[in-house]
Amino acid sequence: MDTHTTSGDVNARPMRPLRSRRLSSGALPAPAAGGAAFWSAVLGAPALSAEIVAALQELAQVRELPAGSLLVSTREPARELCLLARGDAALGSASPDGTFQPERSVQGPGWLDASSAWLGGNPAQDAVALSDVQVVMLPRADLQTLLQQHPDLGRRMVVTLARQVQSLTLATHDLMHKDAEGRFAAWLLQRCASEAASDGSITVSLNERKRDIASQLAITPETLSRLLRQLSRKGLIFVSGYTVKVLDVAALRALAGD
Template sequence: MGFDVPADVLAFLDGASTLPRPRRRVVGPPPPPADPTPWEKIFGAPLTAEEWGVLTRLARRREVSAGEAVLDRLGIAQYLVLLLRGDVVLGSRAMDGDLRTERTLTGPAWLDLSSAWLGEPHAMEAQALSDVTVAELPLDALRLQLAAHTSLSERLCVCLAQQIGVLTGTSRNLLHNDASARFAQWLLQRCPPGESLTCEVRLQERKRDIAQQLAMTPETLSRLIRNLEQRGFISMQGYTVRIHDRSQLQRCAGATR
């Protein structure tokens, strides 16, 4: 039984360049410097007055326009870098100079919490998909404060542990699941929180960027999308995927659950 696929969806599936690199959303204005909300979201709890005082004294804010570099690998990292608002793609450069996508982040989220501690360049480059605001904590100055603010030290350790957990799950998905399960898990991770069986996911990357993240070819990704559409699990309009029943995708991703 055949069905009609919109032209913009075909362009996405076939890797055509008629569609620009999508942006995840139009972001609002930068949070005021005195607003602790992004920091409290990333730490998962309200900050004490002392903790907030340390962060506001040390953090250097930086605005980056859409399309510009946020992080590079040209020198040793000296800052812990937090994405306060906006959307960023992280990856590494291919031989042709193209940025190979490994993951995307929406603020507030840590862009790099580890490289400065290791005395190494940033592990990945980062490019702004939207206008973004970042906060940079100089590690040398932060070290001097942590001995007197042990609760802040513990918060940073928890953040590092959370990042290790996410990376472990991603690695397990890539190593142990087939292509169908990997893509189903990838979609589920991008569903808004809640118990609703239906939801919409805005694809922020091009097809080849998504395929790179999932260790598959763009052609394989195209076949998976068509298969899920034919089975009635999802429908696609432009860069928006509507998931009709999360439980169906959960069964597809059963090897990871």
Template sequence: MLRPVRAVAPGPWPDVSDGALLRSAFAPAVVPESVLQRLLEAARLVRCGAGPLTVASPRRPEPSWWLLRSGRIGLGPRSAEGAVTEQRWIGPGEWLDVAGALSGHGGWLEHAVCHTPVELLAVPLSALYEACATDPGFAQAFAGVLAQRVRSLNDTLQELAGADVPVRFARWLLRQLAAQGEDGPAPQLVLGERKQAIARQLRTTSETLSRTLSRLSRDGILEVKGYALTVRDPAALRALARSAPQ
């Protein structure tokens, strides 16, 4: 039986299997139950309210890897105006940060906004290092998580550098629909933020985004009514998202 982590903030524990959550976070590597138990015994539970992440550093209360236990977080760089430009979103079982505590400055590699109240598992680096030293299989799992993060960052850079705005928007829209569980012949999305904020996520201007929406509407891919988008041709939208850089 996996024991619960020590709680920084008091309160009842939700009905969540932390062992299963941590196990999935290291997938596809298979981590022994004994290693998972030791990591959970060393970990801390940190709770944050909705809004900007209130944990000042990935090194507090001690240098750790941070796993989202419950809630939803948006991640991305901070704009010149001080707002976070969200480029990706994570849910339970996904790592918030696995490199910040390892870096020279010890800060978060991405700025975070909690869309809901969240719970985080802070898994100390000391416990992770000990597990690597005692279990060669876990050392491979540890390296695998870091490699996945590097690959994800590289994919994001290539997308921003190589794909035009309609392609980037198609990929963005498909991610939003998937996150909301929208499917079917005509999935719908009501934009929850201003088009200017979405344009910043896509590294473009609001005027270019408006022209992109008009083009997709003329092509019969989208129906645009204010902030409500209806995908009239999901196959065409997916084909656009798969387009190679121009």
């Protein structure tokens, strides 16, 4: 279950862009291709107008970074909104000695930090790449001008921030009111994004090490191993290497209290 890309062993270091460029009015580089589809994924449906998509593509800056890169730092003022277009990252606390304590993971496409730049301060969490990633930066000043020109985009940003607040509130509730098994069940359900197979099962890829997943759930790695065995014995999941096949989504949802 342990993978070779892990936040626990990475050395926190300044973001080192391998490639940084303006986007064309067409599509984001693969696999975040599709322009309008990408922005709908991170800003919600319905699709934005072609004019707004083209404007976002124009101001967006793409950076491709290797696993272990520090993507967002609590020690630097935030001047840009930060999106993970491709790859896996973790949010948590990076210490000066290079160790990193993960608190939650993000899979692209998704927001790494949509709020700090608006507040004019430092981010509340560090973000570290767990795999090679593609990051999209939106300079706050440029985006603010764009929001004034397109009120619909401003409304979409408000909804985006509201969803993040709701997600964090639910995560806090789970941590305080659900037992370890319920929290892990909810964690697995959040990652059941792929289509169900013909037998109704859904495969979840594990892109983090056991101890990093356990840290997010506020349990020990030993407890996580025990939970995997318990859910396997109950027939809810099947574990094979770096993947977990969810065999009974309904039962897992009931266990999570959803």
